[in-house]
Amino acid sequence: MEEKVVPRKPKSFFKWRYLRYLSQAIFAGSVVFLSWRHLAFATKMAGPIDTYCPFGGFVTIPKLAMTGEFVRRTSDSNIVLLVGLIIAVLVFGGAFCGWACPLGGVFEWLYRLRLKLFKKRIELPRKLHNALRWLRYVVLALILAMTIIKADLWFKAYDPYSILFTWGHAADIVGIIILVVLLLGSLFVERFFCLYLCPLGGLIHPFAKVSATGIRRYEDICINCGICDKVCPYRIPVSKQVKIDRGSCIECMNCVEECPAPGSLEFTIGYGGGK
Ligand code: SF4
Ligand code: SF4
Structure with a gap:
């Protein structure tokens, strides 16, 4: 078979990854600022970071539809963010996970750091990887069911986003252990949480499938x-x-x-x- 002649790719100073790291840093920095503002000046003008999470909008929908009330610790801002996220996903697919999610950003940076120090990439066997990908839907269903039963943000105590960006403020010991395990896991397997456990990733998957880009x-x-x-x-x-x-x-x-x-x-x- 005749070998293809490949022209050399011209060197470029522009790197997508640097732009992406900048975007992730801006989103993570904004969440850190909002969280600090709430912890320092808990007023109506400085709500908890739970109110800036689109997933809170999703889990409050059943209660909102049945009683017209929000699940405790969620508000209309969660619904607005959820709708905004779904529109963004329909246009840009999973770019939210790659460019915006502060938690995904932290997990990715940890992995990159470990890779810089110890070059070896670690990957789970393909079959195990494919099977574990379904776990996101199990987590999604569990959180939705428990939020309906408890009429509260049940998962807040175990939510790595909430615990990490409030620096463990009022966190449950089980939640801290989960966060530490996830941080350690992300050192070894790239985006361990995003790939196998993130319920928001599971939620946006079908919308991303039909996205415009x-x-x-x-x-x-x-x-x-x-x-x-x-x-x-x-x-x-x-x-x-x-x-x-x-x-x-x-x-x-x-x-x-x-x-x-x-x-x-x-x-x-x-x-x-x-x-
Ligand atoms: S890196 Fe480019 S050339 Fe190589 S297999 Fe992928 S698409 Fe083909
Ligand atoms: S296929 Fe998508 S997620 Fe994978 S490297 Fe390319 S842009 Fe990134």
Whole structure:
């Protein structure tokens, strides 16, 4: 078989990953500021960070629909954020996880730090990985059911987002242990929590699947080197797909940036993507 001649990719100072780190830092910094403002000046103008989480909007829907009241510690801001997030996901797919989620950002930075010190990448066996991906829906169903039964933000005591960004303020010991396990897990497996446990990730998955943007691979240009598969934090087999699975992709652009064949992978706009 004739080997493809690959033109050298021109060197570029622009790196998607630096822009993404900046975006993650801005979102994480905003949450830290909002949390500090609440803990320092708990007033109506400085609500708890629970009110800035779209997932709170989701779990309050059943109670709101049945009684017209919000689950305690949630408010209309959660609903607004939920609707905003779903619209954003329908346009930009899983980019929220890759570019905005402060918790995902912290987990990713920890992994990057560990990788800088000890180069070895650790991945769970593919079958186990695929099976564990379903856990997100179990966590999602459990939280929804318990929130309805208890009529309270039941998961707050175990919520790593809430515990981390309130520096353990009023946290349950079980919640602290869960957070420590997740932080340790994220040192070894990239985005361990995001991949296998995040209920918000499970919630947005079907919307991301039909999103308007995503990554596309051009088979005629690709040299099948497999680099894209290795750099994908969500372990999508990019080199085997054409329209890259939009339900799982977080639009981190790692694959586009690392691909040695110019034009083989591109960010595309248009519905109908996803496999
Ligand atoms: S990185 Fe992926 S898309 Fe790019 S040439 Fe290699 S296999 Fe093909
Ligand atoms: S397919 Fe590419 S852009 Fe999507 S998550 Fe994987 S590496 Fe990131």
